[in-house]
Amino acid sequence: MTAAVHPKPRARYAAKRDAIMSAAIKVFAAQGMSGFTLAAVAKRMDLHPVSLTYYFKRKEDLAAAVLHDTMGRFGEMLTQAEAEPSPPNRLRIFVAAYFEARRRITAEGDIPLAPFSEIYLVEGDQSKALIEAFNSLYVRIARLFKSPDMPWMTPPRRQALARLVVNQLTWSDTWIGAYEPDDYTRVAARVADVMTGGLAAKGQAWPDLPLMPLGTPDALNDEVTRDRFLVAATKLINREGYRGASVDKISAELKVTKGSFYHHNADKDELAVACFTRSFDIIDQAKRGAADIEPGWARLWLTTASLSMHQASGESGRMLRHHALAAVPLAMRRQMLSRFHQITHSFAGMISDGIADGSIRPVDPLLAAHAVMVVFNASLPLDPRNNPGSTDGLMEDYLRPALLGFFVQ
Numbered sequence: 001m002t003a004a005v006h007p008k009p010r011a012r013y014a015a016k017r018d019a020i021m022s023a024a025i026k027v028f029a030a031q032g033m034s035g036f037t038l039a040a041v042a043k044r045m046d047l048h049p050v051s052l053t054y055y056f057k058r059k060e061d062l063a064a065a066v067l068h069d070t071m072g073r074f075g076e077m078l079t080q081a082e083a084e085p086s087p088p089n090r091l092r093i094f095v096a097a098y099f100e101a102r103r104r105i106t107a108e109g110d111i112p113l114a115p116f117s118e119i120y121l122v123e124g125d126q127s128k129a130l131i132e133a134f135n136s137l138y139v140r141i142a143r144l145f146k147s148p149d150m151p152w153m154t155p156p157r158r159q160a161l162a163r164l165v166v167n168q169l170t171w172s173d174t175w176i177g178a179y180e181p182d183d184y185t186r187v188a189a190r191v192a193d194v195m196t197g198g199l200a201a202k203g204q205a206w207p208d209l210p211l212m213p214l215g216t217p218d219a220l221n222d223e224v225t226r227d228r229f230l231v232a233a234t235k236l237i238n239r240e241g242y243r244g245a246s247v248d249k250i251s252a253e254l255k256v257t258k259g260s261f262y263h264h265n266a267d268k269d270e271l272a273v274a275c276f277t278r279s280f281d282i283i284d285q286a287k288r289g290a291a292d293i294e295p296g297w298a299r300l301w302l303t304t305a306s307l308s309m310h311q312a313s314g315e316s317g318r319m320l321r322h323h324a325l326a327a328v329p330l331a332m333r334r335q336m337l338s339r340f341h342q343i344t345h346s347f348a349g350m351i352s353d354g355i356a357d358g359s360i361r362p363v364d365p366l367l368a369a370h371a372v373m374v375v376f377n378a379s380l381p382l383d384p385r386n387n388p389g390s391t392d393g394l395m396e397d398y399l400r401p402a403l404l405g406f407f408v409q
Contacts, residue, residue: 017055018111019045025066025112030330033121034243036063064126070114071137073101078140087153088407090144091165092192098169099176099188107181115170117323118241138162145406152409156382157397161406164398165195167378168371171322174337175344175370190364194371198405199351200297201361206400207298212289212306214282215316224256226264227278231317233268234275238321242272242328272328276336279319283307283343287350296354300372301403303350307376308399312391322377344369375402 023044028036038059042049056062077097081090104110119134141162145153168191179187200206216227232253236245247268251261265271286303293299311318322340325333347369354360381390382397401408 013055020052020055020062021066021069022111024062025070025114028063028066028118029112029115032241032243033063033118034241038062058124060122060124060126063122064130066114067116067119067122067130068133069111070116071133073113074098074137075140077101078137078144081144082140087145087147087150088196091195091406092189094141094144094165095169095192095195096185096188099172099184099191102172102176103181103184106176106184113170113173115173115323116166117170117321118244121240121244138166141165150407150409153407154397156393157401160382160398161401163380164375164378164402167322167374168195171370171374174322174325175341187367190367191371194363194368195406197361197363198401198408199300199354199360199363199368199372199403201354201359204297204359206404207301209293209298209302211309212286212302213316214285214289214306214310217316224254224260224264226274227317228254229261229264229271230275230278233271234279234317234320237272237275237324238318242324269329269332272324273332273335275320276324276339278317280339280343282310282319286310287346295357295359296350297359300347300350300354300360303347304372304376304403305395305399308379309391309394311376311379312381312394314389319377322374340373344373347372375399 020041024036024041027040027044031040036059038052038056039049041062042052052062056065077094080097081094084090084093101110101113105112116134119130122130138159139162142155142158145158145161147153172187172191176184176187229250233245233250236249236253239245240249245268247258247261250268250271251258254260265274286307289306290299290302293302307319310316325336328336344366348365351360351363351365351368351372355362355365379394379398381387382393
């Protein structure tokens with residue numbers, strides 16, 4: 001009788017580690033760093049938490065491992081792209097590689113990609129190496145745009161575009177489920193087409209229109225208002241995620257007591273919904289303000305540029321970033337995603353109108369609308385740490401390539 005063949009210990013270890021990583025990424029994506037624990041990962045796998053400590057001693061070790069794994073896979077995508085001499089082709093190959101990875105996750109059960117939205121919240125011994133690896137990843141992405149034939153691709157522009165590319169690709173996780181895996185190749189090509197070719201039809205000028213002021217002006221006194229709670233909560237959720245922005249931290253941001261918090265707000269969930277609603281209201285305000293502008297390209301430009309400058313300056317309070325959805329309760333996330341998708345369809349209609357009047361070149365309207373949503377939502381100062389409210393260079397180094405094509409002179 002032939003003896004049974006058992007997996008080698010090393011193979012069993014690797015398989016179990018991969019299973020833990022896959023479960024951990026799902027927990028990390030669903031609950032954020034604040035809700036990420038070994039116990040939560042073990043529960044998803046129907047294991048005792050102690051069994052995980054053989055592979056990862058602490059939750060920070062596991063969180064860092066899943067993020068390093070995702071960065072390593074991004075690195076493999078970049079290696080494919082870097083072999084190309086042409087920057088536009090490098091970008092196309094990078095985008096295609098990302099959507100191929102997404103296809104394998106959906107169709108073949110590959111380990112999911114971890115979200116980067118809360119990478120700065122990983123603490124402990126792992127933090128420094130993790131941030132260094134993350135920054136190195138952005139440097140590599142920025143180099144995709146570098147060419148001696150394009151001297152206008154300055155370091156600030158390359159860095160801004162690198163950040164935009166990552167935001168565009170990772171935001172696709174929220175809408176790619178509407179497409180069949182066999183269509184991901186086409187999706188990648190259309191997304192890359194918007195990045196490289198922009199939206200304006202040939203011959204359309206960069207509009208010279210005054211931007212719209214958006215949001216509600218700050219009160220001139222020290223009164224603590226509901227709107228100030230919304231602005232403070234939005235700021236903290238953008239920075240620390242939904243779970244990290246506690247009632248205590250929101251209250252401390254405004255220098256008020258928890259009693260004052262509950263005087264103005266029912267609870268944190270209700271406040272978070274109100275923060276999203278306020279963000280949607282700002283987008284609606286911009287769309288209404290530009291509704292009568294013709295042609296469609298000018299209307300799209302005015303809406304997107306005004307929202308982008310509002311988001312970058314921080315005046316009257318920023319909108320909630322897309323990644324704030326990462327760790328909100330599931331029911332709330334579905335509700336907010338539904339509203340995001342409604343607004344995306346509204347932008348798709350705006351783009352379709354521009355295609356019809358000839359001012360916007362033929363593109364996939366819905367995929368282009370997803371891209372536009374990210375352009376203004378992810379708009380931040382080009383030097384956010386040293387100059388957090390500055391919009392210097394934003395129009396030239398971020399908005400212009402984002403809307404006219406990344407490689408525009």
